[in-house]
Amino acid sequence: MCSKIHNEEFANVIMFLTHLSKDPFILNELFGYAQQIFADTIPATLDNEEVTAFNSLVGEVPKMVYQNIEVKKHREERLKMKDEIDRSKKEVATASSTNPIPEAEGEVAEGEDFEMDFADKLNLGFKMVEIIGQILKSYYGSIKADEKYILCEEAYMLGLRSLNSFLSILSSDIEAFSSHLQSIMAQRLSKEMDKAEFEKQVRRLLFSISCGISLQSIKRVSDSVGSVTLYETFKKISASHPTTAVKLIEISIRLDQSRTLPFNELKRLKTELESNLMAYSLLRGIVINHMYMFNASFKEKQQICDLLAISMKNQRSIELLSPQM
Secondary structure, eight states: OGGGTTSHHHHHHHHHHHHHOOOHHHHHHHHHHHHHTTTTSOOOOOOTTTSHHHHTTOSSOOOEEEOOOOHHHHHHHHHHHHHHHHHHHHHHHHHHHHSOOOGGGTOOOTTSOOOOOHHHHHHHHHHHHHHHHHHHHHSTTTSOHHHHHHHHHHHHHHHHHHHHHHHHHHHHTHHHHHHHHHHHHHHHOSSOOOHHHHHHHHHHHHHHHHHHHHHHHHHHHHHHHOOGGGHHHHHHHHHHOOOHHHHHHHHHHHHHHHOSOOHHHHHHHHHHHTTSHHHHHHHHHHHHHHHHHSOOOHHHHHHHHHHTTEEEOSHHHHHTTOOOO
8 A cells, every 4th residue: 555655545544544543563564665765775965075066066156036025925825836736636646546557557566566657756755755744743642752753764864865866867977967958958049158158057057956856855854744743853863864964854844843033053054054055055945935935024034144145135125015924
């Protein structure tokens, strides 16, 4: 059943069984299957030595701008979009269960070895992270502390293995990917551009794509497991895995759960990560994402933006439209 967890129906069954029974067999099966996903890939650390290829794409950290949006409206739009995506996934899952692929055409029995499409495997990995997070948050009172740690740690590691499955391919020959992207973009340009400037822009684009995928992966993990009831578990994981990636997941959780801007913690992380252009960009992206979703005073936002060299665009005008919540 775990192999079909990307199907909403099977995911709900596992959630129900977890609630119904305290038998550790269910959690052990879930944990065991999670470990099999991208088992041959080590979790991404995002430490300087791991992302050297990506940092070499740019000479300095790219500029970032905090746009003047109305927080409440933006949050409602994001939630609406998420609901639409979830509804679409359920419709696909329903269609798949109603019209399953006949076994003769390639359906694989559970437990058999099979090669899964890379995109499907990524989807399965992050769906598993989501399910583990739901179990941890819904039944935290009935799950033992050591079981919480094991499951939560695997949610972190699975998310980071999934991320590294992409980054390792890209970093293996970053220059070849850059050249290929240049050739594609060159065909679409309506006018000629200075060659050096063109190459610089393409490399920055490749850096931005890599950061964007990394940021989404970090947010998928932090959104899935984030809960104030699991803070002690998060601390233990951070102590056991003092990597840049885990630190970014932790600050993302802390920002979203406390809904405040911890200046001192962000200042410490900035000092620690500033020389790592990719990690520093991800930290700034996490902070900007938070400010788009939660209200803060103009003074707080200005202080954080000054700290992280984030430009603020027409901020005062939006303050009049966005009351504190």
